[in-house]
Amino acid sequence: MKSRRFQHFLWGLFVLLVCMFFAGCAARANRMIPSSYDLKNKHPCTVKVEVVGGRETHPLWTSQISDSAFTEALSSAIVQSGVFVAVVNDEKADYLLDVTILHYDQPVIGPKIGMGFDVNMVTRWELSKAGEYKRVWMDTVSTTYKTKLGEAILTERLQKANEGVVRTNIQEAIRRLSQIQL
Amino acid sequence: MRAWGILLIIISVFLAGCAGREPNPVSCYAPGDEKLSCESLKQQIGQLQSDMLALLPKTDKSFTNTLWAVGGVVATVPYLFIDMKDAERIEYEAFRRRHNRLLLMAGEKGCCLEGIKAEPIPALWQKKSEGGRSNGETPKL
Numbered sequence: 001m002k003s004r005r006f007q008h009f010l011w012g013l014f015v016l017l018v019c020m021f022f023a024g025c026a027a028r029a030n031r032m033i034p035s036s037y038d039l040k041n042k043h044p045c046t047v048k049v050e051v052v053g054g055r056e057t058h059p060l061w062t063s064q065i066s067d068s069a070f071t072e073a074l075s076s077a078i079v080q081s082g083v084f085v086a087v088v089n090d091e092k093a094d095y096l097l098d099v100t101i102l103h104y105d106q107p108v109i110g111p112k113i114g115m116g117f118d119v120n121m122v123t124r125w126e127l128s129k130a131g132e133y134k135r136v137w138m139d140t141v142s143t144t145y146k147t148k149l150g151e152a153i154l155t156e157r158l159q160k161a162n163e164g165v166v167r168t169n170i171q172e173a174i175r176r177l178s179q180i181q182l
Numbered sequence: 183m184r185a186w187g188i189l190l191i192i193i194s195v196f197l198a199g200c201a202g203r204e205p206n207p208v209s210c211y212a213p214g215d216e217k218l219s220c221e222s223l224k225q226q227i228g229q230l231q232s233d234m235l236a237l238l239p240k241t242d243k244s245f246t247n248t249l250w251a252v253g254g255v256v257a258t259v260p261y262l263f264i265d266m267k268d269a270e271r272i273e274y275e276a277f278r279r280r281h282n283r284l285l286l287m288a289g290e291k292g293c294c295l296e297g298i299k300a301e302p303i304p305a306l307w308q309k310k311s312e313g314g315r316s317n318g319e320t321p322k323l
Contacts, residue, residue: 052275053207055268064266067275067305096283098210100276106266126210133287134216138209 027057027065027162032073034171037081039178045094047084048130049074053101053123062106063159065166074099077170083178093130095182099173100124102140104165106158119145119161121169127177137180143168202267207276210283220293223284228298230281237277240270241306271306278303 051074054067074097075087084095104121120142127137145165147157218226247264254261282302288295 050279052279053205053272055266055272062266096210098279100207100209101272102207103204124209128211131290132216133211133283135211 027063027069027159027166029069029072029076031160031163032069032166032170033076033080034167034174037077037083037171037178038175039081039083040175041178041181042082043084043095043178043182045084045182046086046088046092047078047095047097047127048089048093049078049087049097049099051099051101053099063162064106065101065104065162070099070101070166073166074170077174081174081178083174095136096128096130098126098128100126104162117147117161119147119165121145121165123169123173125173125177127180136182137177139173139176141169141173141176143172202265203269204267205269205272207272208280209276210280215284215287218284218287220288220291223288223291223293224295224298227281227284227288227295227300230277230284231299234274234277234281234303237270237274241274242271243268275305278305 049071051067051070054070055064056066057064078084078087087093100123102122102124105119121144122140122142125137125139125141126135128135143165145161145168147161147164243265247266250260250263253259254264285295285300285302288300
């Protein structure tokens, strides 16, 4: 009788561990904003930002990067860096900046067993002048974020890695955006 | 028996990221877009609308993914079937972005878009927050 109870307890513990292994929290926008920028030019224009390609975090699966979190982080980064004067939400903006998340890694094993691992992200950036419907600049930004050993535990590691890779991606894209002449 | 179970769990965990296909989102603009005639714009907008309509039923996988995830807690293997790549939703959103941009372009050119729905399509998350569609209803853009 006692051993049967113990078996049930072990089974419950196993289910709980499986849930903990996979569950994740969404990457937070405020942690995706770079702290420093390398700018060549600042553009005295407004911009409208639109991001596609992100995914919502499912409570029973790993941490993801959503379109809204990426948009929020990018908008803040643009304003903070000063690469554009302001981010506006209507078509009256001078430029339209369209970002497509083409790929980002979702390692399962590395983050869970505490190893250091790399997270890669590839994004496509398209800048067009509003009203002209012609691309003035397009680039593909590929960045890698290396997580350190012992940076965080279990589910939080992937969340931090996601935030880190978006941060480096935005930082690099802003650097490239500042190099163009508008 | 126990060894097989452990092996199955290990394989499942390794393959978990393989579910679903990689998305292939279209670009916002194609070369020569600014030179498109009204007829070509109308044709492209109509094509994008039918592409989106075909993708729309496959964009929400939360129900099936939840089922697989719950099943996965008990038997692990169903975890393999969770589609977290969301290819259809991402492609739909990219189509929508291009559609809305072409629509703006057509509007500024003063094109007549009779015969097709000439309204910007909101993002899927915006649609959800507006209440979504009820069960049994034909999918609408």
